[in-house]
Amino acid sequence: MAKESFISKTVAITFVVMTCSVIAGMITMIILYKTQISELNPTPRPTFSTTTTGPPPVMRLPKYLVPETYTVYLQPHLYTKIIEKVNVTSPNQTLLFTGNSTVVFHCVQTTRAIYLHSKDLTIMDSSVVSLKDNARLKINEMKHHEDVSDFLEIQLNEALEKGKNYSLFLSFQGEMSQSLDGLYLSSYHADVAAEEGDSRERFLAATNMEPTETRRVFPCFDEPEMKAVFHVTIVHRIGTRALGNEQKSVSNMLDDYWQYTKFNPTPKMSTYLFAFVVSEFEQSSSSPHDRVDIQTFARPEAIKARHADYAASITGKILSFYEKYLEINYQQKTLDQIALPDLAPAAMENWGLVTYQEGALLYEEGVSSLLEKEWIATLIAHELAHQWFGNLVTMKWWNQIWLNEGFATYMATIAVEHVEPMFQMTDVFVMRDFQQAFEEDALASSHPLNVPEQEIQTSSAIIGMFDSITYSKGALVLRMLAGLVGKTTFHNGVKIYLRDFMYKNADQNDLWDSIQKAVEMDNGHTEVAKVMEPWTNQIGYPVITINTTNGEIYQKQFLFNDTAESEAKLANVTLALNLTRFLRNETAYIPWESAIRNLKYFDLMFDRSEAYLREQVTDLYKYFRNYTDSSTVPEDHSLQHSQILAIDVACSNGLPECISMASKMYANWMKINGTNTYVLYTLWTPVAAGGKKEWEFAWDKFQSTTDTSEKDQLRSALACTKKIWLLNRYLEYTLDPEKIRLMEVASTIYYIARNVAGQALTWNFIRAHWDYVSEGDAASLISGVTSRFSTQFELEELERFSTDYILGSADRAVNQAIEQTQVNIQWVAEHKDVILEWFEAQTA
């Protein structure tokens, strides 16, 4: 899946980095990190006696039953629209779904108990059959474990025998989720009613399984290593379309109300990749590819407006690139991608049916920003990389999810560089992911890429693994390995890895072995595992010091909290600040964005960098003024970036010219009251400077537009008002899914927290409504809302929060926020005077 990123759709600058960390870290990556932490304890495997009746000692399924195939029927009873004709009894909407599944499994160890996963399902009927003689085995007892294991335990009267095959049939019913997990409800407004007087509201059924939600849709062996083939049939209402992992084989009417769609059997795959969607969506023109039928689906209005065209135009190219590059063809005949109005992650790589948030797939020329275009290309490349890294070869267990996400993130940069070379994605990747990873990994509360297996057992712990370390550090460690053994050797090793483990599961040792083979074929001498294990099994990264007098080299883990030993701070903070003076003469956007990301920390801690940045950006703003004033953009891609950045930095730091330009455009927009494309880049300034009228205009636009880009940009702009009562109103709106979708709650609150005027409000707000708001991306919410924390009082509140609330998947994020706050307090105390003095001196 793709990590939801709050920075993706605005030119917003996000999480902070201390400048020194980058300077210190950059030169160190190639040098071996010596000090090993104590040997990790191997995970104790549970042992089971053949007649066990008690629950297994850990939350992993016993491995004595191995699933081979599932035959699954699922029937969501949902109506996609409610017709409100006066003389027709209106059907009531329903979230009920019914279904049955037959799993064929092989018994590798004699046992009388079947354990599998099932959550919130009511089991109606069940039977166990021995496939050899079709004999039914009597079920003694069936029980749901009422704990985090989600086990469904079936005790039999007689034992299942080692070496034989059996089938387990279960019929069941459940309720679709309203919180974007498992099989869930999504809704949107159609542009026009079906008939006069009808509601414009439309509904669809979609799934999001990763990591552990498939068990809420049908009982299954819900672990990534329990791969199987899925034969799926969806029963759905007449007039709707069902999409699944595989190509459709038959679709027929059942009666006047129902039809069914049967799909070809899937490849052998993990349960978390299971997906289907039932909707009234339509498809854009297909994406060119010589073998695979690639279709892009979205709301009918979005298709009509051609918003899916950009995605369709690059998907085939990216898929072909991977096929050539990896020398293994994509396995299926079809690849569907769909833009969903509601989806928890930015995107999810379900095999053959990739799901995206609308903003991650739909692009509108002239309205969407350049950054959105790059975001779309990067996400498609990320999800398609998963079709190999994750879907074809899967990690053995969630503690090594970095193998999925690190590869998808790294491969995406290579693919985007290939299909959209103008984006300079390789450079952008280094800037963004390096800084992101270095920042999080400089906390003692960080985690190694490869967390000990026994620590990652519950669903919350698994969800907690999907963070910047897994994505960014995972990708960078692979990039480092490619640099170390050589790109060609690495490429060969990756091909060996995929070929040897396709349709299977691998752990990081398997990867090291494959790369090692390639190293030896090229007569290299690098000991891959020895070099790489310290990087994946330990937290942090080293700072290397070279004594230039005698050539001695030392290393030490880099930590923000560097109280141990004497290591004076590594560099005087004013040295780093001095370096930013060159910006005044710079027009390229990578150095600018890089510097701004780092300076953000000073802004968060001191709120004093405004005058300095205003001065620095003045010339850059003037450089693009012609374009800006006439609502045009330069031809060069990277100059377009610089222009957006210039407007953003100039307006947010109060350059009068910029403010008046933005206010004028906004006033004009309010007058014409249509879609004014160019104004969108500068939206938030007039909202910040304006009052009730400006805010309410933006809010009405936000509510009425069905244009994804415009909606996203307005949602961020609305958070910029300085009026506390408007911010409070906006926060209240996040509790109403009719106003702010659940998937957008965390980022909306984060946008408000980023506003100095809103930060305290959001902290109170998330504590008051934690149950609801934490259903979104709770970890990012915490790091966003606490990013300005730098006082003892805030620290104490945060510590109280960590003991008084159920943190779930945000557990690690809260600990990191506590440490970050401690570090901030210390850093501010030490540097306050010299930094404030520095900023004053620059603008005196």
Ligand SMILES: *[C@@H]1O[C@H](CO)[C@@H](O)[C@H](O)[C@H]1NC(C)=O
């Ligand atoms: C009832 O429905 C029928 C067909 O849907 C329509 O022709 C008729 O005019 C309706 N009657 C009223 C009273 O609305």
Ligand SMILES: *[C@@H]1O[C@H](CO)[C@@H](O)[C@H](O)[C@H]1NC(C)=O
């Ligand atoms: C719909 O719900 C209403 C009120 O709960 C009930 O009176 C009516 O019978 C229901 N209609 C159907 C078709 O189930």
Ligand SMILES: *[C@@H]1O[C@H](CO)[C@@H](O)[C@H](O)[C@H]1NC(C)=O
């Ligand atoms: C499973 O469900 C399908 C669809 O509702 C139904 O046609 C089929 O008979 C069911 N299978 C069994 C064994 O009940």
Ligand SMILES: *[C@@H]1O[C@H](CO)[C@@H](O)[C@H](O)[C@H]1NC(C)=O
């Ligand atoms: C069990 O099923 C597997 C896979 O379908 C098959 O290879 C094997 O021969 C079967 N074993 C028996 C004892 O029927």
Ligand SMILES: *[C@@H]1O[C@H](CO)[C@@H](O)[C@H](O)[C@H]1NC(C)=O
């Ligand atoms: C570097 O090496 C020289 C010569 O051994 C030594 O005198 C000096 O103290 C060392 N410098 C540091 C910073 O350790």
Ligand SMILES: *[C@@H]1O[C@H](CO)[C@@H](O)[C@H](O)[C@H]1NC(C)=O
């Ligand atoms: C850093 O440099 C500034 C002058 O630029 C000086 O005032 C300050 O004392 C130095 N701080 C340290 C820790 O060396």
Ligand SMILES: *[C@@H]1O[C@H](CO)[C@@H](O)[C@H](O)[C@H]1NC(C)=O
């Ligand atoms: C930063 O620049 C100022 C002014 O040019 C200078 O006084 C100071 O020493 C510099 N700081 C460092 C650490 O080089």
Ligand SMILES: *[C@@H]1O[C@H](CO)[C@@H](O)[C@H](O)[C@H]1NC(C)=O
């Ligand atoms: C910026 O450029 C001007 C003129 O080219 C030069 O005089 C000045 O020193 C430069 N400033 C910096 C910080 O490099």
Ligand SMILES: *[C@@H]1O[C@H](CO)[C@@H](O)[C@H](O)[C@H]1NC(C)=O
């Ligand atoms: C900006 O406008 C001036 C005067 O109208 C013109 O000379 C200059 O070439 C323009 N620059 C760009 C980049 O269009």
Ligand SMILES: *[C@@H]1O[C@H](CO)[C@@H](O)[C@H](O)[C@H]1NC(C)=O
């Ligand atoms: C803008 O237009 C919409 C309809 O497109 C209308 O509902 C709204 O009231 C208008 N707003 C203003 C401020 O005129």
Ligand SMILES: *[C@@H]1O[C@H](CO)[C@@H](O)[C@H](O)[C@H]1NC(C)=O
């Ligand atoms: C830094 O680490 C030391 C020792 O490891 C610890 O006592 C101290 O509380 C930490 N300080 C901060 C600001 O985290």
Ligand SMILES: [Zn+2]
């Ligand atoms: Zn991913």
